[in-house]
Amino acid sequence: MTHIKPVPPARATPLTPRKRAILVxxxxxxxxxxxxxxxxxxxxxxxxxxxxxxxxxxxxxxxASAGEVRAVSYVHDVTDTASVPGLLQQILADLGGLDLIIYNSGIALPTGFKHYNFETDRKMTEVNYIGALAWLDPAATVFQSLGAGHIVGISSVAGDRGRVKNPAYNASKAALTCYLEALRNRLSRRGVHVLTVKPGYVATELTQGQKGMFLVISPEKAAADISKAIRRRKQQIYTPWFWGWIMLIVRNIPSVLFRRMSF
Ligand SMILES: NC(=O)c1ccc[n+]([C@@H]2O[C@H](COP(=O)([O-])OP(=O)(O)OC[C@H]3O[C@@H](n4cnc5c(N)ncnc54)[C@H](OP(=O)(O)O)[C@@H]3O)[C@@H](O)[C@H]2O)c1
Structure with missing residues (x-):
């Protein structure tokens, strides 16, 4: 079963040009x-x-399915932050402007329960958080000067609490969530929307082979929720929605209990 649902109309004409997005x-x-x-x-x-x-x-x-050029690819490693300003300019010129940027790049490297590895933790921080700053800071500058635009960051429920399994992954997502909230507080008064997305477990390469997952959804279901949230100009969503209630409980578990749990 697919959750991809086309929405009308988005027909490009000279007076209503097609909207343009970057998806990292x-x-x-x-x-x-x-x-x-x-x-x-x-x-x-x-x-x-x-x-x-x-x-x-x-x-x-x-x-092929649109019957016209609707997507163009750019090969890019987000840890190459020096290349971002030039690439952003190139994309702005290629697209003829920008209405939306989504920062989705992320990695969750395996970490043993009792092991600490600076190199692994640095890599996750570079991809999950530093790369987001490299793309969203200049995008925020562009949108602020336009007085319009939409910024979306794919964070995680993992950023809501420091959990025992992967401390640096949790911390990178907590940093991203906090950064996005601060961007929203700065930019909403300037006509720019910022959406924070917090998925629960999604069946992707990132979670392949991971044990102990529950309430797993497909990437298509997550994508449908994110698309709806963009259209509705939401500030924050959990996908699926019931993770909002789960994390409300998790955020309120007293530390004295939470530090004894393996969640
Ligand atoms: N799956 C879940 O349960 C889950 C839950 C909560 C949040 N999330 C978040 O959702 C986002 C998408 O993850 P996913 O689950 O869809 O996993 P995925 O299939 O592994 O996708 C990760 C994406 O990040 C890109 N990426 C990784 N390293 C990169 C780099 N150095 N430079 C540029 N792009 C890079 C990958 O592209 P290349 O490898 O081609 O560069 C890929 O497109 C991540 O931010 C993840 O933290 C996932």
Whole structure:
């Protein structure tokens, strides 16, 4: 069963041009499903990630089903932060402007319960948080000067609490959530919307083989929720919605109990 639901109309004319979006981290999982969903919603897309073959195949699929060029790929590693300003300028010129940017790139590297590894933790921080700053700071500057625009960050329920399994992954997502909230507080008064997305467990390459997952959803379901939240100009969503209630409880578990749990 697919959750991809096309929404009308988004027909491009000289007076109502097609809306343009950058999606960072589009080659698999939630990002790839979101690219397909947004294309069917009528967006023109710049799709970024490292795996050129995956991006090329995705663009081909989107453009073939749209019957026109709706998605273009740019091979990019978000840890190469020095290349971001130049690439952003190139994409702005290629798309003819920008209405939406989504930062979705993320990694969760395996960490043993009793092990601490600075290199692993640094990599997660670089991809999950530093890369977001590298893309969203200049995007915020562009949108602030336009007095319009939409910023979306794919954070996680993992950022709501420091859990025992992967401290640096939790911390990178907590930092991203806090940064997005601060961006929203700065930019909402300037006509710019900022959406924080907190998925629960989603069946993707990132979670492949992970034990103890529950209430798992498909990337297509997550993409449909994110697309709806963008259209409705939401500030924050949990996907699926019931994680909002689960995390309300989790956030309120007293530390004296929480530190004894393996969640
Ligand atoms: N799956 C879940 O249960 C879950 C739950 C909560 C939050 N999330 C978040 O959702 C987002 C998407 O993850 P996913 O589950 O869909 O996993 P995924 O299929 O592994 O997708 C991760 C995406 O990030 C990109 N990426 C990773 N390292 C990158 C780098 N150095 N430069 C550029 N792009 C990079 C990958 O592209 P390349 O490898 O081609 O570069 C890929 O497009 C992540 O931020 C993740 O933390 C996932």
């Amino acid at each position: 981290g589009a080659s698999s999982g939630i990002g790839a499903a979101l690219a397909k969903q947004l294309a069917s919603d009528g967006w023109t897309l710049a799709l970024l990630a490292r795996r050129a073959d995956r991006l090329a195949a995705l663009c081909e699929e989107i453009n």
